[in-house]
Amino acid sequence: MATKEEFFATISQALSANSARAPYPPYADTDLVAKPRVAGGSAEAVFRKNFAAAGGVTVSDLGELKAELARHDTKRGVCDPALSATLGGLDIEWTTTFDRQRPDDYAVGATIASGAIAETGSLILKDRATCDRLAALAPWVHVAVVRRADIFLTLPEALTRLGDDPYVVFATGPSKTADVEGILIQGVHGPGAQIAWLVD
Amino acid sequence: MNTNEHEFAVPHFGQPIDRFVATISGEVYAAVHSASAIKSDKRAQLLAADYADPLKLRALAGQIKQHTLDHLDRYLPQAVASLERNGARVHCAADGEEARRIIGDLLQQRGAKTVVKSKSMATEEIHLNDYLATRGIESVETDLGEFILQIDGDTPSHIVTPVVHKNRRQIAQSFERHGLGAYNDEPETITRRARRFMRDRFLRADAGLTGANFLVAESGRLVLVTNEGNSRFSLSAPRLHIALVGIEKIVPADRDLGVFLNLLVRSATGQQFTAYTEFISGPRADGRPSGAEELHVVLLDNGRTDILGAEYREILRCIRCGACMNICPVYRQASGHAYRAVYPGPVGAVLTPLLAGEHFAQFADLPKACSVCGACGDACPVNIALPDLLLRLRDRAKRAHAALSARGTPPMGGFAAVATHPPLWRAALTASRLANRLPLDWLPVPPLRAWTRRRTLPEFRGGAFRQWFKQRGQQ
Ligand code: SF4
Numbered sequence: 001m002a003t004k005e006e007f008f009a010t011i012s013q014a015l016s017a018n019s020a021r022a023p024y025p026p027y028a029d030t031d032l033v034a035k036p037r038v039a040g041g042s043a044e045a046v047f048r049k050n051f052a053a054a055g056g057v058t059v060s061d062l063g064e065l066k067a068e069l070a071r072h073d074t075k076r077g078v079c080d081p082a083l084s085a086t087l088g089g090l091d092i093e094w095t096t097t098f099d100r101q102r103p104d105d106y107a108v109g110a111t112i113a114s115g116a117i118a119e120t121g122s123l124i125l126k127d128r129a130t131c132d133r134l135a136a137l138a139p140w141v142h143v144a145v146v147r148r149a150d151i152f153l154t155l156p157e158a159l160t161r162l163g164d165d166p167y168v169v170f171a172t173g174p175s176k177t178a179d180v181e182g183i184l185i186q187g188v189h190g191p192g193a194q195i196a197w198l199v200d
Numbered sequence: 201m202n203t204n205e206h207e208f209a210v211p212h213f214g215q216p217i218d219r220f221v222a223t224i225s226g227e228v229y230a231a232v233h234s235a236s237a238i239k240s241d242k243r244a245q246l247l248a249a250d251y252a253d254p255l256k257l258r259a260l261a262g263q264i265k266q267h268t269l270d271h272l273d274r275y276l277p278q279a280v281a282s283l284e285r286n287g288a289r290v291h292c293a294a295d296g297e298e299a300r301r302i303i304g305d306l307l308q309q310r311g312a313k314t315v316v317k318s319k320s321m322a323t324e325e326i327h328l329n330d331y332l333a334t335r336g337i338e339s340v341e342t343d344l345g346e347f348i349l350q351i352d353g354d355t356p357s358h359i360v361t362p363v364v365h366k367n368r369r370q371i372a373q374s375f376e377r378h379g380l381g382a383y384n385d386e387p388e389t390i391t392r393r394a395r396r397f398m399r400d401r402f403l404r405a406d407a408g409l410t411g412a413n414f415l416v417a418e419s420g421r422l423v424l425v426t427n428e429g430n431s432r433f434s435l436s437a438p439r440l441h442i443a444l445v446g447i448e449k450i451v452p453a454d455r456d457l458g459v460f461l462n463l464l465v466r467s468a469t470g471q472q473f474t475a476y477t478e479f480i481s482g483p484r485a486d487g488r489p490s491g492a493e494e495l496h497v498v499l500l501d502n503g504r505t506d507i508l509g510a511e512y513r514e515i516l517r518c519i520r521c522g523a524c525m526n527i528c529p530v531y532r533q534a535s536g537h538a539y540r541a542v543y544p545g546p547v548g549a550v551l552t553p554l555l556a557g558e559h560f561a562q563f564a565d566l567p568k569a570c571s572v573c574g575a576c577g578d579a580c581p582v583n584i585a586l587p588d589l590l591l592r593l594r595d596r597a598k599r600a601h602a603a604l605s606a607r608g609t610p611p612m613g614g615f616a617a618v619a620t621h622p623p624l625w626r627a628a629l630t631a632s633r634l635a636n637r638l639p640l641d642w643l644p645v646p647p648l649r650a651w652t653r654r655r656t657l658p659e660f661r662g663g664a665f666r667q668w669f670k671q672r673g674q675q
Binding site: 162 | 231235238239249250251252256257260263264266267270271272273276277280286287290292293294298342343344345348361362363364367368371387388390391392394395398399402403419421427428429430432433435436437447452454455457458459461462469472473474475476477478479480481482483484485488489490491499501505506508509510513
């Protein structure tokens with residue numbers, strides 16, 4: 001196996017023949033924003049629109065969440081311990097730990113999101129804020145609780161504030177595939193339904 | 201169109217790619233052709249809808265990537281330092297064999313028996329699965345398309361949509377053969393069955409294996425762009441994560457991801473954003489129940505440095521979006537397997553002969569599978585001058601006297617002699633008018649006959665240009 005020093009040396013040598021090295025081009029983060037996607041109101045309004053376009057559903061209170069969950073079979077669920085008091089009002093049998101022996105027991109998983117991105121319609125899930133990666137992934141329905149104040153308007157804002165969390169996921173709607181004849185199917189290995197619950 | 205038109209006899213002449221095209225079924229042809237056209241259209245529409253000047257954005261992307269490659273002697277050590285600071289272990293592999301051994305050893309030392317793999321062209325490039333099997337390690341492809349290929353013993357024909365050459369009936373048959381339930385060709389049923397089958401594999405696996413779309417030098421973040429959730433599972437259930445990353449995947453800083461993510465996703469799948477964009481910068485957070493406790497990053501050279509040092513270096517900007525193949529008229533006819541390597545289409549026709557190093561001659565015909573229409577260069581999100589690279593590689597093949605490159609090419613000596621002697625040229629033009637009176641079926645050249653059987657030629661009007669040009673000079 002090559003040592004790092006050998007590895008770097010080969011690269012330096014290969015580049016030594018290259019006399020015209022390209023400079024880093026200047027650009028503004030605003031150049032990257034898809035302007036039509038962020039038009040039309042507050043960060044929340046833009047998020048709602050783009051999250052819906054990606055197949056996600058936004059709710060604002062427990063009643064709306066209940067109505068949305070009623071569209072799925074959600075007898076049992078796994079949730080962040082910090083949410084169990086609030087979610088207790090729903091007719092769902094909650095547990096706060098994900099049992100790997102019974103991954104398909106949970107029809108719904110509820111976790112805390114670290115933010116959202118309006119431009120792309122994405123939820124930001126960070127490892128330190130997520131009770132268990134599997135709770136946000138394995139159940140058919142994933143509910144992410146996100147604070148309105150944590151919605152970034154544009155993608156560049158979110159990318160330059162990723163922080164030092166070891167694992168960040170931008171989740172943009174339910175999991176999907178088009179591998180079979182290009183036909184879009186939602187719900188492959190991850191959630192088939194993605195709900196964002198906006199709170200203050 | 202009538203797909204049977206493509207089921208004609210295998211010709212014994214011409215380039216390997218022509219011979220392959222003659223063997224593909226009408227079904228494959230139709231699947232590849234229509235999927236490619238749809239993806240190309242969606243890409244162009246979305247970019248035009250979202251950006252006032254998409255060309256400016258891709259010029260920027262090309263410049264950033266070129267800058268990074270030209271300064272890889274700075275960015276690579278920086279990336280390694282950042283990864284290590286984040287708690288990842290970094291390994292350097294000069295070639296595929298080294299990479300395979302490093303990964304095999306890491307797994308074996310930890311007693312790993314099963315790994316779940318998310319789609320990665322780099323692991324295809326080094327034929328990792330076959331190698332792991334020889335060491336008694338089962339590697340399960342978890343991306344739906346790659347899983348279908350794995351149970352069929354087939355290989356990807358496209359870098360983004362690997363199973364584009366199969367239709368639902370073929371996939372349903374494969375699932376039935378593999379014991380995933382009775383024949384059912386509904387895409388939804390196929391997808392649910394894969395979900396059910398894979399759950400247990402994820403949760404029992406000893407390691408997750410991924411590639412990376414980007415590696416950020418400044419932050420040491422690996423970035424994965426996916427849709428199905430399989431890579432999230434591969435990074436959530438097992439306790440070990442190994443990522444195989446080509447050295448050309450580096451970008452300078454997190455902010456540059458904004459350029460590349462926007463372009464990659466729109467160019468690859470015609471989505472504005474994929475379902476999941478994952479940023480990995482170390483083992484799981486303290487006290488979390490899921491996620492890898494150990495992260496190993498294997499940096500892969502495997503011929504890339506050789507390309508970096510020579511005149512074709514801009515091909516290393518490639519972010520593997522597949523737009524160049526989707527739009528390529530030759531790829532649409534030929535499909536990916538015709539290119540005899542992991543990377544098909546225009547990018548493959550450039551990359552494969554170059555990555556082959558001393559075996560360049562074995563792939564010297566690929567740059568000729570091109571009509572020089574220029575569409576790939578216009579589609580490329582990192583502004584690679586693909587047509588130019590293809591022409592230069594043709595030239596290199598000719599100079600190297602690569603036999604494969606010359607096959608199927610008519611000798612041009614006679615034409616050159618006539619074209620450079622004006623009296624001969626004039627005489628030839630007059631004689632050529634005879635062609636209008638000749639029945640084309642008499643042509644003694646089989647490839648031409650195969651072509652003219654289904655086409656008619658316009659009337660030959662040689663000399664008109666010369667006449668026009670002369671008159672123009674007199675005015
Ligand atoms: S060469 Fe350009 S168009 Fe082709 S796959 Fe690479 S980035 Fe995409």
